[in-house]
Amino acid sequence: MATSIIPTIHLTRVYDLLLDTYGTPVNEPDYDPLGGLIGTILSQHTSDINSERAYKKLIGTFPTWEEVRDAPTYQVAEAIKSGGLANIKSVRIQDVLHTLTEQQAQQGGSKALAEYLSDELAQRATEEAWRYLQQLPGVGPKTAACVLMFHLDRPALPIDTHVHRTSQRLGLIGPKVNANQAHILLARVTPAEWVYPLHVNLITHGRQICHAQRPECGRCSLYHACAYVGSVNAQETAVPVS
């Protein structure tokens, strides 16, 4: 855990302004990283409602992840069809489960897959656990960070399009830092207990105010802390004179 990180004055200011504006979101981890990983795969390219429906149907049809692994792929696809891209996601889910099974077999283990993944992550520091998850088929930096942060309350910071854009504009990361790099850079400078609130509040800020096109700088509570104001497109970020 990165509890010893001392944040910069700028990050502290931005973090506090975000809390003042959007409140303090509280994480509710379920400590089920394999369920979280499958759920995150199901959530790709669809709405939360659809992916949650697909997840419930999947675990209702197959009570264990071993049964999902061993089922005919078309039956898995049928169970998750409400989540969209069922043919692709069913293959991806079974690939992950087979990979974990093979890894455990090579180590001579015989745990349930959920317990196996949980134990593998528990013995790794967060950044190492984040890299470990990415060696599973179809798991990228964002999915890996989502599993760690949402499901294990570990200080990994998922960088979606909103977090990337707003953290760049606010000067939390440099203008040339891409999303993959930002996963590491932002997590390394953010105190562990700030990671979840910062992630959630940057997404909210990106959705509500700091849009990709035409950010609403004139009603932004972070205006005076924003590196983007006047530096890139002065006209776009100017506060209208009332």
Ligand code: SF4
């Ligand atoms: S001032 Fe404008 S660019 Fe800066 S964070 Fe606010 S909305 Fe985004």
